[in-house]
Amino acid sequence: METTAAAETHPSRDAWTSHLRSHGRRVTKQRLAVLDAVDAVPHATAEDTVQQVRAVLPTISVQSVYVVLSDLAAIGMVSKFEPPGSPARYEIRTGDNHHHAYCISCGVIQDVPCAVGHAPCLTPSEDHGFQLLSAEVVFRGICPSCQHSGAQQDPEAP
Numbered sequence: 001m002e003t004t005a006a007a008e009t010h011p012s013r014d015a016w017t018s019h020l021r022s023h024g025r026r027v028t029k030q031r032l033a034v035l036d037a038v039d040a041v042p043h044a045t046a047e048d049t050v051q052q053v054r055a056v057l058p059t060i061s062v063q064s065v066y067v068v069l070s071d072l073a074a075i076g077m078v079s080k081f082e083p084p085g086s087p088a089r090y091e092i093r094t095g096d097n098h099h100h101a102y103c104i105s106c107g108v109i110q111d112v113p114c115a116v117g118h119a120p121c122l123t124p125s126e127d128h129g130f131q132l133l134s135a136e137v138v139f140r141g142i143c144p145s146c147q148h149s150g151a152q153q154d155p156e157a158p
Ligand SMILES: [Zn+2]
Pocket: 103, 104, 105, 106, 107, 108, 142, 143, 144, 145, 146, 147
């Protein structure tokens, strides 16, 4: 597995720094390492993120990574989504109301741009008087490589 060189300067760092400060958060190496990790591996689980962060901060606790992730989600710096029957995933891409396609066979996740471009992109037949903010859409299916391997059963196939 590839690890991130979080020590090198990252073009997003300035934006992250000002976003953190604008929400009254201190810019800590823990927060930056978590942002780096989520940025490097989009749609990672919290567990994957812990491994990723530990490449840079070997002593960070699992609990700290979880706390940082949920705080970053609370201030809109990472978004969290939960594929059916799978642990929550985190990503940096926020605010564009994109959706996800989830492969039920291998678990790969791809971003799907919102068809409408803003939330909520679905109009319910009954809104129960809610002021609707968003609709979460997960497309479930079989990814091209699983379709391919299912059809051919040939690991050597290109
Ligand atoms: Zn697949």
